[in-house]
Amino acid sequence: MSRGWDDLRADLLARIRAREWPPGALIPAEEQLALAYGVARATVNRAVQALAEAGVVERRKRAGTRVATLPVRKARLDIPVIRREVEGRGQTYAHRLLTQRREVLPAGPAARLGLAPGVPALRLETLHLAEGRPYAYELRWLNPAQLPPDLPDFAVLSANEWLVATVPFVSGDLVFGAEPASRAEAAALDTDPGAPLLVIERTTRGLSGPITFVRLCHPPGHRVTMHL
């Protein structure tokens, strides 16, 4: 039954899900669980700690461990590089660099990056293709101040893959929204203007400043799945 703290974690989770200890209730102390399962307290600790990280229980010293009430369900989204995402479905991947030019940063991306509008920036438009059909239309703004001086040929190596392999990132955020396709987006994605697009915007920051802001538009019907 039990070989490893992860099995213990799974067993405790099952008992919590089965309402053996209802939300808000205290579960037995580590020492008692250790005794009951015939393992060391450190093992119980590791298991319960993992449950706490997952948000299933809440722990406080002396007060004990209790099952979380109104469990804020945490969903985890794995964001692979787009090429992997497509290839993971067994489809062929390709991308086309549509435009690449230096341009001053407009207000929208500037606000998201925390930079002043009007500073110089590198602007890339890329179309990602799966099985030869449009998969995503990408508009990316790069902050040259945070990049190495010699840039690669983005027509060959996608900007995203180059970035993750080259520039250390520290934090970032991700925003989901739905927006009507502009004329340019509709043309790129081979759909109609005004069609609902799933838009994913990503901001990435490094140690010493913002690195890039990406806006990914997916054609109608595209879905992003997460697991609870």
Add this chain to the structure above:
Amino acid sequence: MSRGWDDLRADLLARIRAREWPPGALIPAEEQLALAYGVARATVNRAVQALAEAGVVERRKRAGTRVATLPVRKARLDIPVIRREVEGRGQTYAHRLLTQRREVLPAGPAARLGLAPGVPALRLETLHLAEGRPYAYELRWLNPAQLPPDLPDFAVLSANEWLVATVPFVSGDLVFGAEPASRAEAAALDTDPGAPLLVIERTTRGLSGPITFVRLCHPPGHRVTMHL
């Protein structure tokens, strides 16, 4: 400098981010790190294990620990109950139960729940309001086979809040998409038919079967934010 494995984890992460060990490179073995930091190997293990869970490094026995190439970035989304979500922004929350009736399950929701189309189900339409304005239009299908016989008045207590407090859930998934507003959705959300809606569909399963399928439509401009 070092009090606790989490500080060690943070320090190692900083060194990785600083490219001291570039992506794909091996980092020193646990024993060497333990020696270098003057801690026990178990402490190093706990720290590196946390980094591995976060996807920063990849570990294989005998082969050692290496910095992840193409790091699959993991974003975590906290999904609170809608009431909390709204109140958390300092806005007033209200909801209106639009319809509640027993109906046979249509093909779409049936497929998502893993049930046969045509089985009896409970169908709820709810409008969530923030600050008196439409926040989300919810269409929910409940599987009566998995519910207690006596249901509450969903006009008072929202179905979601009642569920999380009453029915044990085991797993589920979450799908994001963008869809044009139907006439009914447009009317409920006070927008135009065809307007792009952010649609979030959630399936929830319990120990002995599927519990509920929810489709949440958010009005144009709505955004969902996650942090990396």
Add this chain to the structure above:
DNA sequence: GCGGCTATTATGTATAGACATATTAGGCGA
């Protein structure tokens, strides 16, 4: 040189014991 077996090595995990720390319950004094 080649294929397969074995020794080595790094991680995975467990254990017992110890001390640290936060928090609460209860006692004690004003």
Add this chain to the structure above:
DNA sequence: TCGCCTAATATGTCTATACATAATAGCCGC
């Protein structure tokens, strides 16, 4: 009775040691 202090207690963490497991490196026979 109220407020403060202290002792008890549950978790947090570390150490040292041990054995398990997986994967590689290298040896050995052919």
